[in-house]
Amino acid sequence: MPLSVPTWPELLGSATGSAVHLEMRDSYAVDYETGPFAEWRAGFRHDPADRESWWRPWLDLIQGTVGRGVAVRRARIVSEPVSEYTRFLYDGTFTNIAAGELVRWLPRRQASDIALPGNDFWLIDGRLIRWNHFTGEGASAGGEMSEDPAAVKLCADAFEAVWERAIPHDNYKIS
Structure with a gap:
């Protein structure tokens, strides 16, 4: 039965x-x-001193989650040179970090020998997956939940392999 x-x-x-x-x-x-x-693209950049202007309510949710003692980690596998959209993400990542996330970047060419699932995902407590599905244009095509042990293991192993190789945000320089 689907979750x-x-x-x-x-x-x-x-x-x-x-x-x-x-x-x-x-x-x-x-x-x-x-x-x-x-x-x-028109030149707007978030002001580090103006937290109220940042991505709400998402960052509030992350801050509250971290505040409860949950470690929130995000890893991004990116092509280099990076896309314009990745530059946009990179420029705003300081807001994720300020909310308590740990963020790392892995150049795609360094991920070639890692077994990766076919979709982006969230893995909660090493037991529950939320798959993120997207259209070819990048729009959300919905989510899907799984507790399948083999899929959980694939996601956990993939994430940890990426995390181990990835570069912390403060040390990653976009090309």
């Missing part, structure tokens, strides 16, 4: 020790006309 897909507050609220996220795409739902990416 229902919880809301993000429900999913992260269920975490007691860890929540890890692996991102493997070079762009996600790029809107060149409106929204944060378009604003960034």
Whole structure:
């Protein structure tokens, strides 16, 4: 029986020790006309001193999750030279870090020998996967939940292999 897909507050609220996220795409739902990416392209940059202007309510959720003692780690596998969208993500990652996430970057060519799942995912407490499905254009195509032990092991092993090789955000320089 398929598991229902919880809301993000429900999913992260269920975490007691860890929540890890692996991102493997070079762009996600790029809107060149409106929204944060378009604003960034026009020169907008988040002001580190103006936390209220950052990505809400997501960062509040991350801050609350970390505040409960949950380690939240995000790893991004990226092509180099990086895409314009990856530059946008990179420029805003300081907000994730300020909320308490640990973020690392792995150049795609260094991931060639890692067994990776076919989709981005969140793994909660090493037991529950939320697969993130996307269209070819990067728009969300919904999520899917799994507790399948083989899939959990694949995701856990893949994430840890990526994390071990990946470069902490403060040390990663985009090309």
